[in-house]
Amino acid sequence: MLQSITKARPSDEDTAHDDGKRHKKRRFLVPFVRALIQFALMAAVIIAAYVIMDRLIAAKPERTARPKVDVQIPVQAVTITLGEQRPTINLFGEVAASRSLEIRPSVSGEIVSVNPDLGAGQRIEQGVELFLVDRIDFEAAVAEAKANLAQTDATIIENQANLSAEQGQLEFAESQLLLARADLKRADQLRKNGTLTQKEVDDRSLIASQREQAVSQRRNNIAVAQARLSQQQAVRERLELGVERAIRDLNNTVVRAPFSGVVRSSSVEIGRIVSANDVAVSIYDDAALDVRFTLTDAQYGRIAADGDPLIGRNVALKWAVGGTDYSYTGTVTRIGADIASERGGVDVFARIDENEELPVQLRPGAFVSIEVPDRLYENAARVPETAIFDSNTAYLIIDGKLQARELHVAAYDGSDAIVTAGLSQGDRILSTRISEIEEGLAVRIVDANGVAEEADEIEKPEQGNRPSAEVLAAAKKISGLSDVDWEALPRQKRRLFIQEAREAAGK
Template sequence: MKPIDLNVHQTAELKKRSRLWLIPQILLPVLIVAASILLSGMLVATKPDVPQRPPREQVYIVDTEPVALAANRPMLQVFGTLAAARTVELRALVAGEVVSVMPNLVVGASVKKGETLVEIDRFEYEGAVTEADINLAEAKARLAENRARLALEESSIARYAEQLDFAEKDLERARSLLKSGNITQRGLDERELVVSQRRQALDQRRNTIDIEKAKVEQQAVSLKRLEWKLSQARRNLANTKLVAPFDGIVTSENVEAGRLLNVNDLAVAMFEDDRLEARFVLSDRQYGEIALDREPVVGREIDVVWQVGGEPVRFTAVIDRVGAEIAPERGGVEVFARIPQQATRVDLRPGAFVEITVPGRVFPATARLPETTVYGNDHVFAVVDGRLAERAVKVEAYDNGSVIVSGDLKDGERVLTTRIAEVGEGLRVREPGTAKPADEDVAAR
């Protein structure tokens, strides 16, 4: 008889019990889920009827702005600099030692028109004036002498002509007497010789007069040259002083007493303090817009602002001229505006960086609206009876957050300024503070 293995028998018994225990663990969750589904269905089937709320159209709370058709012009904002309209470099016109310099001749000093800034030693130039004056006086005396000699020769020629006439008449009588035998041939020859001598003397006087006239003309020309020499000497003497040509500000000085200046050496540079101008560049587009305006560019008034210590100094200027050609390196046309003499809190100085506002082209029958009004660069939305209506427009110009438009707009109608992602024709809107419709479903923007 074969013996029984107790360990094998126990293991088989345990496996049989484990399978029986898995059945309730699987069935229990399934029963719970089934019961839940059944209960939910019963609750849905037995729930009471709830009254449905009728659908409401969404209304957007928006801002609008009225359309005002008028002549509008954009204001162009550019930057520029102040510059002196008139500057001068005073250079030595004559050479010499500097003997005098104006005491306050320093950079930044104000000088008045006619003030002597620098004076060069006058000694040699005064001597040149004296010498030229003496030479001129001598030339005048020689001219007077030549004219007197000419007058003497002209007065004596009449006597020589008279003597020749007498001699010719005596010769005619002698020829008559020779035929009658009252005079010899020798007497006739002597009279013919006298006539020849008298004619020769008259010709000599006439030639002498021509010579004296030439001398007078020659001396007159020499006199003009000496007069110019005297004027030159006097001018050189006057040029020993460098004088301020206008009221201005000194920008540089390079002179000291005792220094030797040569001709064309720079002594003083200055600019006219009451003739400043604003210089700026308009782009091709900006200049084209202004040029198409009926009002000319030159003569247009502009506003200029100079920020000094955080405080704006405001003044006006008038466009005086426009550059002769487009400056490619600066990307536009250079414009020069003259600044009239006016009182400001601070003195204007060349080189200052300024902000400039230039009136642009006038667009008649247009509306000025916020930039947020325009959708797609070609249309806006008007509010008509609480709904949006599309209006086709053309953007004429942008102006510092505003836009100038023309097109299908009516004076006085209100247009949408609030940006709405769902914007479209017929969208329902209302403004804050207006009566709220009973069926409104508000979408705040």
């Protein structure tokens, strides 16, 4: 029995094994219970916060909804005026001398004198002596030509005297011939009567024949004398030309300026031998300067179709030099004969007017800007280029709303556009650029300083109802708008906010 009892009691090893199992079970249950308690606390806090927030929201007094604000965009506008519009074409051109000359001496020889003012860039007057060629040989040629002419004149006088003598001898011979013929006639009659013999008649006939021969000889002598005289007169004419040529060559030894102008270059020096093929001096007329510019085919065609011709049209020029712009005027005088294909248009030349008052005078080769009057457009409007959207659309402002209008833009003049169709007299169009523009957009016209063109009636002092600064500040606060948006509000909207601020202040 004792043995059975002993077997029924557990051993020490079993007891230790059971204690280990209980310890592991306890280690697992403690964190689980702790996590469960934390979750319960979090759920309780969330539920409590929700309940409290719900009660707070329920306890909040109801507020009326703020009225929707119809904001008008502040913009600038222009009023359309129809009339004659002539845009200006802005071009660039080059100044050139319309008259220039390379002076070559007409005679060859040694230069013995040079004008001290003859230098590149110097201005010379018409008729001023430029240089002088040695005159000795030319003076001798003149003297020789005159001597030959005098000798020929003497020969002519001699021939004239011989001719006159021969003419006198002819007259005497003709009178003697008449007498001989009359005597022969009487002798024939006397022979018939038997008074004279035939021999006497033959003698008188011989005398008449001799006198006829003498007349014929005198006539031949006169013809020879006249031929000699004509020959000497021809020689004299040739010698006269020689004298004139010699005198001209003598005069050409003095080279003078053919017109007033500016010296481009000079290669003359004392002692230099010049010939007729040498370019001694080059000058240009500074009083006859042209500016050449090119019109494109479109510009030339547009102006050519105008009733006002291009030739005779006034142009304005500006020459920028030394940091200063100098202004000049000119008149179109001619149009190039050919199309300047390399420049893509038509060359036009304008004569520049003289302006002695300017301290700086134009020079050939100067690069200038030019303003040329374009075609005249009648019943057209001039609008800022900023008022043109999508190249041919403008927006009219009607009752504070934008309304699209299609235009016909004929030309541009700087920052302006010339519109010939689509606008009427007195129209007001938008001139402010708006990125997202659309028809029907609400706008408000302001000036360049952002001030509305029409003052707000409720803010006029004559009405005796002008709000104070405190009321205006309260009205802006109620609206929740910025100063810019506040100014853009229509008058009726601002009146509502001001009235609301006054009512709040009265309470």
